[in-house]
Amino acid sequence: MRLNIFKFFVFIGLIGLSFSYPQLYSLRGVFDTATNVTGGILKKVPKYIPSVSEVWTLGKDVIAGYPFEIASELINKVCSGVNAIEAVQSQVTPDVNSMTLRLITECQNYTFPILKASEMWKSPHFDPSKKVVVIISGWTNTINESSTIYEIGKAYLCRGGVNVVALDAGQYVNTLYTWSALNVDEIGKILASGLVELEKVVPLENIHLIGHSLGANIAGYAGKYFTSTTDRLLPRITALDPARPCFNEGEKLSGIERGDAEFIDVIHSNSGVLGKRVPVGDVDFYPGGTGPLRKGCFSIVCSHSRAFEYYAETVYPGYENNLMAVRCNSLANLKRGFCTGRPHTMGYGVSTKLKGSYFSDPDGVFPFGLPDNHEKPDVTQCGLCHSEEAKKPLVKF
Template sequence: MKVVQLLLAVVVIKQCFGQYYLNITLFDILKSAQQIATGLAESQGNQLTADYYFRYTTNAVLGFPTVWTITAVNAICSAVLSEDAIHPSPEDIPDVEDISIQLRTPCNVRSYPIKELIRIVDDPDFNITKKVVIASSGWLTNANTSDNMLQGIGKAYHCRGDTNFLGIDVGGYIQTLYTWSSLNTQRIGELLAIALVDFVEVVPLENIHLMGHSLGAQIVGETGRHFSRLTGKKIPRITGFDPAGPCFNYGERLTTLSDSDAAFVDIIHSDPGIAGQSEPTADADFFVGGRFPIQNGCTDATCSHQRSWQYYMESVYPGNEYDFLAIRCTSLLRLEQGRCVGAEYPMGIATPTNLQGLFILRVNPIEPFGMNATLNYTSPLSPCGACIFPNLN
């Protein structure tokens, strides 16, 4: 009966919001903007900064209506999952035979079955003395498409030259209905954890760094949890790029990436409350531009959601490690008012692994996104890390 009621609620929400957007007019938008501005001024008085005022009103118009919708969807999804009402067909459940790990070099991508991950150490392009990054992309993505997270961050690490960069190819298991894709993160994470048990017998555990975007962040979170269950040890570091928010709630059937999943967990939040989770759950949580869902330079949630891994990618390039400096703070307004004091810490590749707390920072609307970029800045558009074929003429 509860499931029926929830499904009816979905229809009602869809109808209500659909009718809302159909009937909205420019007058309504202007009236809402005026009400927002008046309320904000009354609540904060003369303490408001111009930048914060602009960010608040922009997000109110572009992001907050979507936040309301996502909040309702998340509540419904969690309730449905708790009722155990979704039963995917066998072909929708991740099969170990369909999942592989890619060793990505500037010019080649070689795949190994996940259950034979240990074979990668014999690949001539794998250096057992170097660090190992294993990354997973997010919902509706594919490891083999161009211009994706794995390609972008992989190129950055290739530019550094000190890391073996591996990508998780999950086939189509997170390209299906979002709720089923969310459920699949558990099984995929477990399969990777099982593979890592043998892998770390050869590769030092302290060299492993897992990272993922959106649903990929939830995959590596489950990997860390299951690896601990299997071995009693913790993955040294897991980095989440705007972990998927809808359907993932701490302590529920699908629990979100949190500080207990690795020795150190850091999260870059760029679209909180819409595509990404809204609450801090890591050892170090970086809320870029405060806890607003729309990033500086973006006009929608999709752009903002992608920015999380793009910020990290920028930090990986040599000379950019300290371009994103954040301060321990609870809101953008407090930061703008100068009420947050203390040391600044880098967000990205150079984040100290003993860091604790919630951090706020601002970014530029265009590259370089890091506001502390120097003359030593390396652009992700540079040829560094790309495949350069020799001149055959």
């Protein structure tokens, strides 16, 4: 029974791969790779397939998240194989001439070609005395339809004292996932060229990259190329549930890695499916543990989004310490009282001295941080445009 269920998910996964890799079955090497991968996973069936009683006790994490974790494992392995033999090329190659950066304010957005990034840095709407946050959203997210950019941007505008900039790489990550993944390296390289220009007008310590999903891996490559160009490290990259499928340490597509910036903080929220489970930063936070679903979520997309929602919450004034975490090796051990270290801040106010893995158990609705003894300020309207003349919101949906 277990083997038949597994074969079903392998079959579904291969159907999906046939759409992502149109050349798959015409390339014997790729087919052999897929066969080897499937055989290897089949040997580990007991590890992946729980018994009926285990399903009953594990609840929604297994029922709702488990099939996707198997499919993700298969896609990740096959993607690694085809990348290794360079069997697939992206059909939508990034063009530096069409990529832009957008400066976001409460009432107006200003767009500049990335090749002319210096025009943004010299714009009267840009304040070089303030810090700069560059937000990079993930797969299928265009700049006008990105919840990542909207939520984090709104929080930073509410806080004030910062230039909010978003990378518009939509047409290169709004395509088949495999093609989007193959574009990440080049997009990161292009972004790095803009950051080189930015450093000429803003102190390096004032630059902070924040990426979600594929955007986290783009940020990692931007850090790599910035260092190779300037021989200096970006001060901080925040990786929000960095994309897992196709990105593996030591392979052609490695994604974000420790060392891409002086300090990398990571928030994992859909571990093992859309997001990476393994630690990849200087400090890795696992709010809600290492399972595929977060509290209050019944889909992997909801859990994948939680990473940027958690982070955005900590940016709001008065919410900086909402989400605290303790160094531990699992959420279960934290709940059992085996990890008794001092709680540390996750998100906006994280200490750059932290190292290791940290766990917490946030709530399932905003504010996700557990309530304390005083009333939190209302942040529902701050960061939004209140001018009657303005007709457009922060980000148009």
